[in-house]
Amino acid sequence: MKKENSVQGILMPIGGAEDKIRSCHILQRFVELCGDNLAHIVVIPSASSIPYNTAAVYERVFHRLGAGFVSTLHIEGRHQANSAAYIQTLQEATGVFIGGGDQLRLMALMGGTRMADALNQRFHAGMHVAGTSAGASIMSRHMIAFGRSGAAPSQRMVQMASGLGLAPGLIIDQHFSQRNRLGRLLTAVALNPGLTGIGVDEDTALMIMPDGKMQVIGFGTVTVVDSHGLTYNGVYSAKRYDAFTVEGLEIHTLQAVDRVASAS
Amino acid sequence: MKKENSVQGILMPIGGAEDKIRSCHILQRFVELCGDNLAHIVVIPSASSIPYNTAAVYERVFHRLGAGFVSTLHIEGRHQANSAAYIQTLQEATGVFIGGGDQLRLMALMGGTRMADALNQRFHAGMHVAGTSAGASIMSRHMIAFGRSGAAPSQRMVQMASGLGLAPGLIIDQHFSQRNRLGRLLTAVALNPGLTGIGVDEDTALMIMPDGKMQVIGFGTVTVVDSHGLTYNGVYSAKRYDAFTVEGLEIHTLQAVDRVASAS
Numbered sequence: 020m021k022k023e024n025s026v027q028g029i030l031m032p033i034g035g036a037e038d039k040i041r042s043c044h045i046l047q048r049f050v051e052l053c054g055d056n057l058a059h060i061v062v063i064p065s066a067s068s069i070p071y072n073t074a075a076v077y078e079r080v081f082h083r084l085g086a087g088f089v090s091t092l093h094i095e096g097r098h099q100a101n102s103a104a105y106i107q108t109l110q111e112a113t114g115v116f117i118g119g120g121d122q123l124r125l126m127a128l129m130g131g132t133r134m135a136d137a138l139n140q141r142f143h144a145g146m147h148v149a150g151t152s153a154g155a156s157i158m159s160r161h162m163i164a165f166g167r168s169g170a171a172p173s174q175r176m177v178q179m180a181s182g183l184g185l186a187p188g189l190i191i192d193q194h195f196s197q198r199n200r201l202g203r204l205l206t207a208v209a210l211n212p213g214l215t216g217i218g219v220d221e222d223t224a225l226m227i228m229p230d231g232k233m234q235v236i237g238f239g240t241v242t243v244v245d246s247h248g249l250t251y252n253g254v255y256s257a258k259r260y261d262a263f264t265v266e267g268l269e270i271h272t273l274q275a276v277d278r279v280a281s282a283s
Numbered sequence: 284m285k286k287e288n289s290v291q292g293i294l295m296p297i298g299g300a301e302d303k304i305r306s307c308h309i310l311q312r313f314v315e316l317c318g319d320n321l322a323h324i325v326v327i328p329s330a331s332s333i334p335y336n337t338a339a340v341y342e343r344v345f346h347r348l349g350a351g352f353v354s355t356l357h358i359e360g361r362h363q364a365n366s367a368a369y370i371q372t373l374q375e376a377t378g379v380f381i382g383g384g385d386q387l388r389l390m391a392l393m394g395g396t397r398m399a400d401a402l403n404q405r406f407h408a409g410m411h412v413a414g415t416s417a418g419a420s421i422m423s424r425h426m427i428a429f430g431r432s433g434a435a436p437s438q439r440m441v442q443m444a445s446g447l448g449l450a451p452g453l454i455i456d457q458h459f460s461q462r463n464r465l466g467r468l469l470t471a472v473a474l475n476p477g478l479t480g481i482g483v484d485e486d487t488a489l490m491i492m493p494d495g496k497m498q499v500i501g502f503g504t505v506t507v508v509d510s511h512g513l514t515y516n517g518v519y520s521a522k523r524y525d526a527f528t529v530e531g532l533e534i535h536t537l538q539a540v541d542r543v544a545s546a547s
Binding site: 096097098121123124126127128130131132135161164174175178179180181209210211212213214246247249250251252253254255256 | 390438
């Protein structure tokens with residue numbers, strides 16, 4: 020994995036449906052990263068169609084896990100994402116948690132705003148960012164907006180849009196094994212050759228370190244689609260939902276190194 | 284228009300169907316930029332389904348317009364776009380001209396290759412890049428791969444993919460008035476808020492200077508969709524080909540400043 024320019028924050032895409040009740044392995048790790056009782060975690064719940072519920076759930080669990088301070092920035096309209104108050108709150112955060120829902124809804128509210136710029140700058144300066152489901156997808160620069168299930172790629176099975184660009188070289192997908200999304204990730208990489216596809220399973224997270232190293236935590240698999248050796252890419256030759264040929268993509272599947280320990 | 288980091292080359296997206304027979308106003312300007320009899324122009328014809336014809340047409344016209352040296356880099360397979368010989372040719376070029384066809388075909392061949400990197404580096408170092416039709420679209424980072432005609436936006440009327448990223452803040456469309464593409468450009472901007480949409484008419488070009496200033500040449504209009512004041516973006520709420528609401532986008536239409544002079 021290439022090191023991004025001068026990033027100092029840790030990025031933690033979560034594949035959705037992470038444990039919020041029992042050991043809360045993934046969320047606990049995020050609270051630790053952010054400073055435990057010194058943490059200030061900002062929840063962004065606005066991908067959700069029920070953002071106040073989402074905010075309440077995560078505020079409660081982060082408090083229970085020992086975070087010092089938790090606040091919510093819900094974006095009802097783009098004017099809020101350009102407001103000085105929201106930017107100021109981000110300046111004070113040690114971590115941002117982006118909830119699930121519809122990643123395109125959140126980007127429609129946040130794309131090109133001062134808040135998006137500030138989040139990026141703070142991440143580069145060392146603030147950590149976790150996101151689950153839609154909140155994981157949105158970390159990409161070339162983001163999967165939505166798509167169809169299935170194992171084989173077809174040209175229109177995925178719709179791309181702009182994400183926040185925290186991980187400009189990665190296309191991050193979620194609920195990966197559970198929703199049978201290999202086809203859409205292969206299609207996304209074929210539409211964006213040179214980028215790396217990342218499929219994160221439910222209750223699983225990838226920790227992407229400032230030096231570019233990656234570590235899996237949680238109970239599922241992270242699937243990596245590496246386009247480095249791509250030899251043939253027929254994505255342009257297919258129409259609509261026809262399948263196409265793509266040759267030379269490499270696939271790696273990664274398990275949590277601490278799976279046994281964390282299951283105790 | 285924001286200045287891109289340290290770009291020194293001029294970028295010239297052309298809306299397709301540029302005059303190649305009479306005054307050749309646009310192509311003549313490109314030859315001048317590249318150094319006239321000292322120019323070395325490299326033609327990349329590989330978006331085309333008849334690349335050898337495309338290469339022959341542009342080699343002939345650039346020679347006729349006084350370019351000192353013209354060569355062609357046709358990419359039949361991705362291995363060529365990773366070859367030292369192709370990179371070396373780019374190192375010696377003063378300008379690159381990207382022909383029309385299917386922008387997704389060209390990105391499937393070139394995306395993520397050493398040649399794409401080298402083209403970007405040379406452009407930053409002062410090599411000029413012109414492209415017509417597909418060759419204009421591909422300058423975007425978030426590229427319109429294909430789409431439907433129509434004046435009103437609808438969610439799935441446009442498919443996005445990665446382009447070369449020479450103009451990372453712009454989404455460039457072409458044959459704009461002639462093929463009724465306002466709807467797909469509005470949709471592309473709604474899917475990528477924060478970026479600026481550029482619709483270039485046929486036989487028309489936009490010259491984007493290293494300082495970010497822009498000038499229109501040729502016989503049509505350049506339409507700019509400015510997302511700066513976007514207030515509401517309902518792109519996530521539509522399904523398939525349903526229309527959606529987007530409020531606060533500004534539109535500017537630009538004519539050539541030298542239209543009369545060049546028409547003589």
